[in-house]
Amino acid sequence: FDTSEKGGWGYGWNTPFGTVETPYLIGTREGWDDRRWIEAYRKQVATKDPAARDALDGILKQAIAKRTDKGKDTVNDFYAEMAGYERMDVWRARLAEALAATLTLHPASAMVRLSGPSGIALPPKADTYTVEAAGGEVESFQVAVRRGGAGAPADAPLKVQVEIRAKPDPAADPMKQKAVSFWVSLYQVMDVNYKGPAANDTFKIPPGNEGWIPDVCLPLATSGFAVEAQAHNPGQVTLLVEVESVRQAFRPSPSDTYELTVKEAGSEFPPAILTLTLRQRKVVLPARLDFMTGVTWNWNIEKYLGRELTPVERSKFIDFFLRHRLTPASFFSRGPSFSPEELRQIAGGAPGKAEDGNAGNIFQLFHIGGGGKRLLDDKAKTDLEPKLRDWRKTMQDAGALDFCYALIGDECPPEAYPMIRANALWLKSVFPELKIWLATRPVPDLLDVVDAWDVVTAHSTGYYSAHSYTPEGQALARGAPGKPKCWWFYSVEPYGPHPNCRIDNALADSRAIGWLSFTKGMDGFEYFWATDWAMNEKLKAEPYPGKAEKWDLGLSGAGQLCYPVEVAGQCVPAASLRLVNLRDAMEDWALFRLAGNAIQKEFAGEIRDPETLAKVRQRALDLLENSQK
16 A cells, blocks of 8 residues: 555555554455455355355345445445444355355264265264273274355365374473374275175175265375365265374373364365364273184285285285284185294284284184085195194294184085094194184084184075074083184175175174174184275276275175275275274274173163264273273
């Protein structure tokens, strides 16, 4: 502004200390700022949304109504009437609020889907969220980032910048470094296009819940990462926030504060902020659970990649499954399928392994297929005996001798029982610590030779009718002199209304297996396959989100607990939301086991809804903390 203008129109005074502003100068500057709000609003939201256009028209009509001279006077009225100035504040606030509220954050449990055919209604927007976790536990939640305001372009995909940072405690001594209590990780949840189950001669999965379903958890950086909505749902980005509580016994329960900041890319307006309170409970989960867990981790990966995994990739896959509380096992191997370094990594004895790392508890060393109807003859025994002795020495050196199993029969018919008995007795004579694992319902004929009975949680067809869980079968095993373990598993079956972790199941069904396993007194859970990717070989070079949107889910996601991601030329796994919930279920079991009968006095029966599952876990944490006090 020219402050030397003649005629008394002075906006300020030039002084040796700079320009001294007058109220007129300040007011004029605010007037131009108001005009910038109008133009920003028009550009960002109003041009593509009739409702937003109406908001501007409404303000204009109110302004014209206050003018004299039939609405032609555009200057003097607002000078003369203070209420006019206040009205302009109201109008400006309307535009500012609409623009500042362009992004809204909606936190929710990881046990629900925030879009898709089985998605819940979007939770209310919020600016705070609290997570509690035991030491050594990972707990996750989701945040839906939505466009809001008076009007938003419905067709352009939402693009945001995301970061999460610890918020400093203003009362803390800056010279004293606080111990790290939590590791926080960010993921974008991407939708897959589920078109129904593939045709299969054995499994006839009922149709249902077809459509875009959130499932892929794509790892993000924690600072300044750009995220874009998928084209079929352009107005929403869904994030998964994973909070890992450091495993330190009996430390005070710290409460850390983090800020999740989400800003629309290219926008000059303020970001949306979610303040997170992370509370570490005094309960500590062990690195190795008493609950036996396993998953076939690498079967057929080579068919997808067209090559074998490198040693670095193998190590990352192993850490990935251990972090998700499923021992990476090869249920169909003969001999240790890992290097000595990998064996120590799984057993928890790898050099340099962090104290917060998890350890596995199932090593499958020998397999007999065909339902167990294969008797080891003299030639096979001669060939196998020195190998068994070498394997025993290898496992002993790795500190894993207590976790060695031989799966010598799955879905076994009665005619296989004599062969299973003979094979079991011979294997034990050479490798006494080797535990015999049978994937079928407990039967009297084999109670004295089987160490672990493994049944499907429920059956839906005749395929598993003789091999599913029954209370009678479990009681039979419990009464055996050797006290064999009772495990169970999800496979392609069961179908609804039974829980499972296929893409067409509710997410809470994956989480519910922890409570179900505890209340049924089961000793372990295994999943038959995590990386059934071979039918997606043509997508190997496809980047995300295209890979997610074109992904073939086969038998409704059965056998696909994770997805491949290329990072710096290496293949690494990205979890599904279903696997996230399975991991949380395994850790739930550990909490319930520590809480004991006290938790069952307050909750009973089959619990599968997210709200009650969350209440049971919270109550277990409270009971355990109170007992330590």
